[in-house]
Amino acid sequence: MNWQSALSLLVLALATGTNVSAQQVTQPDVSEYIRGQAFHGDSYEELSTLYDSTAVPALIEALNSDAEEENWARAAYLLGIVGGERAGGALIAFIEKGDSPFISRAHNRARKAAMQSLGYLINRTRSELALDYLIEGLTPSVWRERNVMGVVPYADSYEEYDLLLSTYALFGLALSGHPRAGEALTALQRSPKPEQLQFRDSEESTLTQWLEVHGLVAERGVAGMDDYYESQHRLELAPRLEEAQRLREAQQTRP
Amino acid sequence: MSVRFFAISVLLFGAVFLAGQRSVAYEKDTEIGYTVATNTISAISETWREKGDDRTDLYCAYWTWDDYGWYCRTWALELNDPLVDAYSLSPYGGSTTRGTDVDTQRATVRYDFLPAVHGKWTAQGEHYVQQWVFVRYCSFRNFCTGWIPSRLNFYYLGATAAEHSPIFLDIARYTSVSLSESTVDTAILPDATELLQTNDGPGDVACPISFRRNGAISVFSVGDGRINDSAEISEVHAVSGRVKVVEEINWCGGRAAPTTTLGCSGPRGILVERTSNREGMLWAHEYGHNQGLWVSGHSPNPNFLGYFSSVPTARRVTQRECDLMREPVD
16 A cells, blocks of 8 residues: 555545544434424524434324324424425324324424425425425315314314315425425415315415415525525614614713 | 219310300400511502402401410411412511411401501501501400500511512403413413512522413404414404414514414514413513513523523523513503
8 A cells, every 4th residue: 555545545534533523423302302392483494403314213203102292393393304205204194193083282283383394395305295295285175085183172163174274284385485386376376276265265365475485485495584584674673773772872971 | 073074174175176266356456565467578469459349358367365365376468369379477576477378277357458457558668568457455255455556567578569560461362262360370470470580590680570460361353363474463463462362373573483483572462372381481581572672682591581492491581681571561
């Protein structure tokens, strides 16, 4: 072996060692995350930095554990951010899970989170499975065909709950930013199928607003959408912060 | 002979026992040697009630007797406020006892405190108020003195009454939301109050405010209980109430709300979902936003209420944050 080969091997060994070291840095405990509670939801960007696909088994396990019902929403949320195709299957299975006539608010919150999470999954992986699932979900009667059992207490009937589930599918498609999702939402707005008419009419303002969300995600990505909203918020705040600063300075100079 | 003695003993015992159980309408006067009541209490309602409404009662919580007869060893001032315990008042120099244990010793007779006194509440210095009551002493055989003015001193533990500023919140719920006044009064608001009033560590202050429900929880039917877009959130923000409890918050602050959002502060109040975890902390956090806190970003410190997540440690508030939270409610 000549010295160049030896040097190359040394560099490779060092690089590999460094890489291994980086992989050995453990991500925060997933169970700690899912048992937490954010007042205003969790940051997509932060979670996507903190966790990776190694969290998927634990998240799926949590979704399959009745003991974690209060935490299902957070598990579902993270699964779409870090998971792959397997995550898509697990999220769909979770959405359709349940065989009792009623579900708790926590369970329903998790169903909503799972559908939004499918949107994140589509955004990251272009999952056709998840995309088709949500697009079909824009037709309320599909949920009967899928035999999704369990109605949340604030829905008076299965028909009303089907409309709710379609709304969640709408959220997921908007958050995906996928072109086909945009087409489906636009078609719903402009030329709904007969069986979609009631849904479209009941959620007209929501559909309009979330089509804008879709546009933002399509253009900037999910993290970029968050950054955009944050910048808008700061622009709105700027006059108030300037005024507050001016008052503070005036107080300090008061004799 | 022995049977007679036994019978008399039983009768005497029975008389004494029954006497210990009876309720009596007597108070001890100060001429015998006590100041009627001097004790410390930690909070006092500033909204005293009217005569005859059976509220704000002064009663004897524990009767006992000595050579001079029956006397009240422990007075209790019951504020009939769901968030304030009944406080026991011991004779001058005695120890304090506090709380609901006096309920088991409660005499049946009560006095509306306001009409029992001739005068007004007067602030005596910074830490106590003083009021006069009329008391009389009655012996075991029911021989009573006349009514004699006595003085009750109520001391505050630490803070003055003015520093315990109750913040009354108008609360409204969407028609399908399940939220009882009992849950608000015994869990949510006390939890929110406790975390603010407790000094939890460096950088924290014991913020002397307490949250109270203002009237009945009103019910609204505007919208469908779900906030999905800017029009719906404006509609619900316009509903009367500082706290509005809804089913879902999917839009907040001009944007699609991140999944699992539980609260949202608006121009005229806060919106919250029900949650089984640290609901009081959620309300306190959103209230802080509504008072102008953390508008340019949450606290990065998980020990502070301004942190973005309701971790168990997120309980501290700085002096500035406390001051802002105590600003008058519009």
